[in-house]
Amino acid sequence: MAPGEKITAKIRKNLPIKGPQAPTIKELMKWYCLNTNTHGCRRIVVSRGRLRRSVWLLLTLTAVGLIVWQGALIILTSHDNTVSVQVYFQKLDFPAVTICNINPYKYSTQKALLVDLDTYTMDLLKKLYGFSKTRLKVLQGGNLDTIKKRLRKKFTDFLPLLIFQNNDPSKVATEILTGRRWKIKGDIVQASPTTASLQPHKDMVGFQLCANDDPTSCTIYAFNSGIDAIQEWYKLHFLTIMAQVPLEEKIRMSYSIEEFLVTCFFDGLPCDSRHFTLFHHPEYGNCYTFNSGKEEPVLSTSLGGSEYGLQAILYIDKEEYNPFLVSSYGVKAIVHHQDEYPYIENKWTAIETGKATSIGMHLVKLEKSQQPHNKCTVDGSDVPVMNLFNANYSKEICFHSCFQMQMVEKCHCALSSQPLPPAAKYCNFDQHPQWMKCYYKLHQKFVKEELECQKICKEECGSSEWELNINLAQWPSDVSEKWMLPVLTWDKGLGPNQTLNKRDFANLNIFYKNLFQRINLEKPSTSISDLISNLGGQMGLWLSCSIVCVVEIIEVLLVDVIWVLVRCCWSRQKVRQVWAPSEPPREDEANSPVPIFDDGLPTFNAALRLPLPVSSRPATPPPMYDSLQIEEPHPGLAGDPSGAEEEEDGQKRK
Incomplete structure (x- = not known):
């Protein structure tokens, strides 16, 4: 063994370096396994025999794998939600109720706007089905010849109604009113009719729509039923006409609350038009919201039952219905929250005329968990x-x-x-x-x-809905009809010689069936504390490990291992510099018997920097025996009595 290796081995033996300052990763792992509280790791090191160490290594790795697997499942399922149902019995706020007449505008107020469209529609019906104008009550004004010339330019150029065959190879359609031939530039799309034709007709009715930027990109919308085709075509032109009318004028054309509402009761007390707020819908005209909470406080009810809700009799005035726009008459109602927009076209409930419609409600609230769970x-x-x-x-x-x-x-x-x-x-x-x-x-x-x-x-994240239970009954009865209709006619301000029909009225009753409030509370299936507890339970079950052990593992793997690698690379670089050939030492350094050390503690790295001895001969010179001879005292000390006494003592000893 070389002298430098002997010194290195001696320093390692006398100054053992363990723990995070270990020189190699192997010794660092050995130190960790001997000092950690994690079960299994210590047995890998202290067990005798390769078989036992291999078994403990396999068991430890299996436990680690199970912890990773179970931990991943716990983390992935922690984002799931569970729904709990809570039921309360308490005084409830009454919801907002929006009611609309199915006919959006009074037909008599739209005479000047719809005369051209209605006349053109009647001509279409006459051309298609042989209708006479006396069979329908249509408002007209002005000279018919002048109207026809004006409307032909207005409707035939923009969106004419066409008739064509479904499998026509020539791709040519015929305009119904004028007989003009149209070349079909697109594919035929058969719309889903609400009324199916019972007779197998080859001819279909529809209209052609083309894009603004590409006239060749067109689509034909065809209908098997002429009813659906005419109503869809009429509705498109009607909305286009009404889009150019100012809002104030449209409100005037529709029904006022005084015309719409006949009687009103809430919670057993009478109510009037002051409890209703105007809401103009672009498609349904003037709608009115009861208990909107905008002008008056929100009403509440402390009892359930039909007597403690909203009871109203509504007048629809079916004589003012547009025969081409709507094919049924009645009222649309929707129950919603005061801050919610009433989507009449999606969530409406039909209130029939000549019937008593009772709607029982249950309040259901939904509260969802927020991000990141939802x-x-x-x-x-x-x-x-x-x-x-x-x-x-x-x-x-x-x-x-x-x-x-x-x-x-x-x-x-x-x-x-x-x-x-x-x-x-x-x-x-x-x-x-x-x-x-x-x-x-x-x-x-x-x-x-x-x-x-x-x-x-x-x-x-939060919403309120009302589950509705709808019941219908005949109203008024045959017995009550004889006296009730004259009274209702008088309430509307009509003369004694006039009597309205029961089809002009609708009876609406909306109430809470009971005051039970159901809350569907959605919350995470695993909270933060439960997630930490589940992860800790898995680590304690398989390795008897805790969060502190995890921190130790992270420290050893991410800090100490990296530091050992960096220190090893740095030490190797220093050893190469020490053992590399260099210039011959100077004379004073070569004769110096003491090696030069760096200031600091004697660590393993410092030991590697020890220089090799210059030669095997000892560097200390032999003693000079001539220096042991007794010399004469100094002349300046001859008279010193102490020196004489010392000389006598020396002679006596001899």
């Missing part, structure tokens, strides 16, 4: 869509707002059935001749989720 929004502030409705956020509001903004961007106009965005105008055929094609194309993309509105809009 991707919901509290108030919609984190959703990048402008809320066009004067109401609290909901996913349905987000859908309609997103589609309306896309409509303005792609079609350069807004849909008249939705609120108007800033700096936008409603679509009409005068300014946007082909907006309908753009709308249908955009709507198809929305249904196919190509507009990404479904990805942007989030569910609301």
